[in-house]
Amino acid sequence: xxxxxxxxxxxxxxxxxxxxxxxxxxxxxxxxxxxxxxxxxxxxxxxxxxxxxxxxxxxxxxxxxxxxxxxxxxxxxxxxxxxxxxxxxxxxxxxxxxxxxxxxxxxxxxxxxxxxxxxxxxxxxxxxxxxxxxxxxxxxxxxxxxxxxxxxxxxxxxxxxxxxxxxxxxxxxxxxxxxxxxxxxxxxxxxxxxxxxxxxxxxxxxxxxxxxxxxxxxxxxxxxxxxxxxxxxxxxxxxxxxxxxxxxxxxxxxxxxxxxxxxxxxxxxxxxxxxxxxxxxxxxxxxxxxxxxxxxxxxxxxxxxxxxxxxxxxxxxxxxxxxxxxxxxxxxxxxxxxxxxxxxxxxxxxxxxxxxxx
Amino acid sequence: xxxxxxxxxxxxxxxxxxxxxxxxxxxxxxxxxxxxxxxxxxxxxxxxxxxxxxxxxxxxxxxxxxxxxxxxxxxxxxxxxxxxxxxxxxxxxxxxxxxxxxxxxxxxxxxxxxxxxxxxxxxxxxxxxxxxxxxxxxxxxxxxxxxxxxxxxxxxxxxxxxxxxxxxxxxxxxxxxxxxxxxxxxxxxxxxxxxxxxxxxxxxxxxxxxxxxxxxxxxxxxxxxxxxxxxxxxxxxxxxxxxxxxxxxxxxxxxxxxxxxxxxxxxxxxxxxxxxxxxxxxxxxxxxxxxxxxxxxxxxxxxxxxxxx
Ligand code: HEM
Ligand code: FES
Numbered sequence: 001x002x003x004x005x006x007x008x009x010x011x012x013x014x015x016x017x018x019x020x021x022x023x024x025x026x027x028x029x030x031x032x033x034x035x036x037x038x039x040x041x042x043x044x045x046x047x048x049x050x051x052x053x054x055x056x057x058x059x060x061x062x063x064x065x066x067x068x069x070x071x072x073x074x075x076x077x078x079x080x081x082x083x084x085x086x087x088x089x090x091x092x093x094x095x096x097x098x099x100x101x102x103x104x105x106x107x108x109x110x111x112x113x114x115x116x117x118x119x120x121x122x123x124x125x126x127x128x129x130x131x132x133x134x135x136x137x138x139x140x141x142x143x144x145x146x147x148x149x150x151x152x153x154x155x156x157x158x159x160x161x162x163x164x165x166x167x168x169x170x171x172x173x174x175x176x177x178x179x180x181x182x183x184x185x186x187x188x189x190x191x192x193x194x195x196x197x198x199x200x201x202x203x204x205x206x207x208x209x210x211x212x213x214x215x216x217x218x219x220x221x222x223x224x225x226x227x228x229x230x231x232x233x234x235x236x237x238x239x240x241x242x243x244x245x246x247x248x249x250x251x252x253x254x255x256x257x258x259x260x261x262x263x264x265x266x267x268x269x270x271x272x273x274x275x276x277x278x279x280x281x282x283x284x285x286x287x288x289x290x291x292x293x294x295x296x297x298x299x300x301x302x303x304x305x306x307x308x309x310x311x312x313x314x315x316x317x318x319x320x321x322x323x324x325x326x327x328x329x330x331x332x333x334x335x336x337x338x339x340x341x342x343x344x345x346x347x348x349x350x351x352x353x354x355x356x357x358x
Numbered sequence: 359x360x361x362x363x364x365x366x367x368x369x370x371x372x373x374x375x376x377x378x379x380x381x382x383x384x385x386x387x388x389x390x391x392x393x394x395x396x397x398x399x400x401x402x403x404x405x406x407x408x409x410x411x412x413x414x415x416x417x418x419x420x421x422x423x424x425x426x427x428x429x430x431x432x433x434x435x436x437x438x439x440x441x442x443x444x445x446x447x448x449x450x451x452x453x454x455x456x457x458x459x460x461x462x463x464x465x466x467x468x469x470x471x472x473x474x475x476x477x478x479x480x481x482x483x484x485x486x487x488x489x490x491x492x493x494x495x496x497x498x499x500x501x502x503x504x505x506x507x508x509x510x511x512x513x514x515x516x517x518x519x520x521x522x523x524x525x526x527x528x529x530x531x532x533x534x535x536x537x538x539x540x541x542x543x544x545x546x547x548x549x550x551x552x553x554x555x556x557x558x559x560x561x562x563x564x565x566x567x568x569x570x571x572x573x574x575x576x577x578x579x580x581x582x583x584x585x586x587x588x589x590x591x592x593x594x595x596x597x598x599x600x601x602x603x604x605x606x607x608x609x610x611x612x613x614x615x616x617x618x619x620x621x622x623x624x625x626x627x628x629x630x631x632x633x634x635x636x637x638x639x640x641x642x643x644x645x646x647x648x649x650x651x652x653x654x655x656x657x658x659x660x661x662x663x664x665x666x667x
Contacts, residue, residue, distance in 0.1 A: 018441075019440055019441055022437070022441035022442070023440075023441060023442065023443045024443070026441055026442040026443060027442075027443045028384035028385060028442065028443075028444060030385045064539065065536070065539060065541060066539060066541065116446075149597065152596050152597070153595045153596060153597060153616060156595045156596045156658050156659065157595065159657070159658075159659065160659055166657075167502075170499075170502040170503070171498070171499065171502060173502075174501045174502060175501050175502060175504065175536065176502075176503075176504065176655070176666040176667050177655060177666065177667060179534070179536045180536035180537060180539045180541065181501050181536055181537055184537075210443055210445060211445055211446065212445055212446070213444075213445030213446065222385075222386065225385050226383060226385045226386065229384060229385055267543050267544055268543060268544070268545050268598075269529060269543070269544040269545055269546050269590075269598070270597075270598045274615035274616075275597050275598075275615065275616050285616075285617070288595070288617050288631060289617040289618050289630070289631060290631075291631070293631055294630065294631035294632070294633070295631070295633045295661070296633040296659060296660055296661045298631060298633075299594075299595075299631065299633060299659050355618070
């Protein structure tokens with residue numbers, strides 16, 4: 001018996017390891033494995049890569065207003081492969097958002113949010129908000145002009161919430177305007193609070209998912225679900241790994257082809273820099289330019305009420321939409337709504353990019 | 359009727375053996391087959407509509423001679439149920455071995471005792487946490503609210519602003535203490551030498567009063583000043599706006615790159631989402647012609663000017 005076997009058996013005797021391993025891998029998937037189910041695992045993979053590269057960056061990054069920019073510059077320009085680690089983290093953030101939207105679209109189209117998977121969906125929405133929070137707080141950390149101005153405008157939006165808005169915005173900024181305290185706070189949120197929240201919420205997400213069981217294909221007879229049934233291991237695991245490898249290659253490729261560029265150090269004097277948020281927030285930015293969202297009331301409607309309503313609607317979705325039908329072609333209303341939403345986001349983003357040169 | 363392991367198995371003609379195992383359909387979450395110990399073999403037989411299950415007995419509709427057509431049990435093709443994670447199986451399946459019970463400790467059979475301990479545990483938690491709420495809140499909110507800085511700051515000489523209605527960006531250094539950190543950075547505001555038309559547009563013949571949070575007036579801008587200083591911060595969401603000599607629609611205007619608000623040289627909103635005109639800063643002219651301002655900031659996105667710094 002090999003040493004590994006001996007150790008394995010020793011542990012197994014104490015914590016019933018083999019059953020645990022078996023249970024993790026032997027999850028019956030109705031209708032079998034599919035690449036469509038790989039998005040969630042790919043998200044987890046990207047998160048793990050973000051945590052890893054993030055920890056590497058913290059070896060050198062200094063989260064204070066007088067050194068944040070210099071330490072980022074050092075990582076980027078002097079450290080061996082610092083540019084790669086930072087760029088990987090940068091592109092990983094975008095990949096996470098892309099994967100998040102893909103995952104949400106997949107579970108939406110497959111009708112996987114319906115009973116009995118409402119709790120999985122709800123935990124998912126919280127994860128969605130956490131990932132957005134990661135993007136928003138991380139944007140400030142390089143402390144260049146892009147960072148400073150994106151945050152100045154972004155937090156200002158929070159201020160527009162009724163009653164608590166002023167408090168919330170000040171709480172996030174650690175003062176009436178964005179400055180040194182804001183950097184400290186965003187740093188703590190980005191590297192401590194959100195990762196902990198994500199790990200907890202992901203555990204719940206997966207727990208709920210395992211309790212409810214995978215939804216499986218949206219069109220299949222009971223007989224097909226059974227005859228094509230597979231366990232999670234090995235074929236789904238294999239498909240998940242293939243997608244993860246693809247994601248890795250894309251992120252690494254983008255990091256090499258288009259490494260992070262640091263602008264001038266943050267300053268309340270923007271010189272010729274035109275503020276803009278990260279690309280996945282551009283549609284919101286463009287939304288606030290629309291005439292219907294002008295003035296104090298309009299701003300509240302566009303910056304707070306509309307996005308807030310959207311999140312509430314997402315949360316309420318499995319409770320409003322109770323028809324058990326899962327086939328997308330038999331849910332024309334839900335499908336039109338999601339197409340309309342995606343088209344609006346693409347158009348708004350495109351408008352924001354098109355008007356850059358103005 | 360729940361199926362029990364060790365139940366006798368009877369075909370239409372005679373008893374053939376007993377149930378040794380049951381097989382579950384992981385997707386349907388029900389018993390699909392039973393494993394029967396016959397005289398010489400173990401066979402896997404599906405439960406179908408003709409099967410009658412009663413206490414301790416499984417009765418098939420077919421004769422014992424048909425038993426041979428069912429496959430022998432190949433244990434390698436099956437996994438134990440505890441090694442497979444079948445969602446919600448317990449709730450779907452009533453199989454062996456029925457209810458398994460554990461006695462509640464004698465000491466804890468008393469409900470009031472249990473309630474007492476539950477409440478007491480919660481009370482301890484509350485008593486420990488409550489006194490911490492205020493200090494923690496103070497700790498976290500400490501830098502959020504600060505007094506206003508009414509220092510006069512020199513930003514340039516009025517002699518350099520010669521042309522009326524032509525805004526000029528003036529930059530100045532400002533030192534700010536944030537927590538333990540003292541930083542000096544550059545800021546900028548727009549100074550405009552005003553024509554009579556602009557003077558009327560901005561002042562309407564009246565002075566502009568600046569009030570602190572208690573409503574007390576701390577400064578008054580008189581209409582007879584030759585210049586006006588606009589805060590460099592866009593009243594929409596706080597970006598820095600710019601002066602354009604040739605905007606394609608509006609000509610000579612202030613233009614904010616963020617959400618494209620447009621203001622005329624007197625600060626009036628011509629287009630875009632801005633909720634109010636540009637903020638006029640408290641200013642005075644020193645004897646030497648130096649323009650001095652109070653570097654106040656006002657909350658963006660509001661219809662009126664609410665001071666925050
Ligand atoms: C960090 C973010 C997230 C991670 C790491 C994650 C991870 C996962 C994983 C590993 C699965 C299991 C299999 C699969 O991928 O289908 C899953 C399933 C699921 N997720 Fe997520 N998820 C995240 C965010 C979300 C969001 C934002 C939503 C929706 C609002 C969501 C809704 C669901 C639903 C409904 C399922 C069940 C799918 C099914 O039964 O087929 N998740 N998630
Ligand atoms: S910040 Fe100037 S238009 Fe929005």
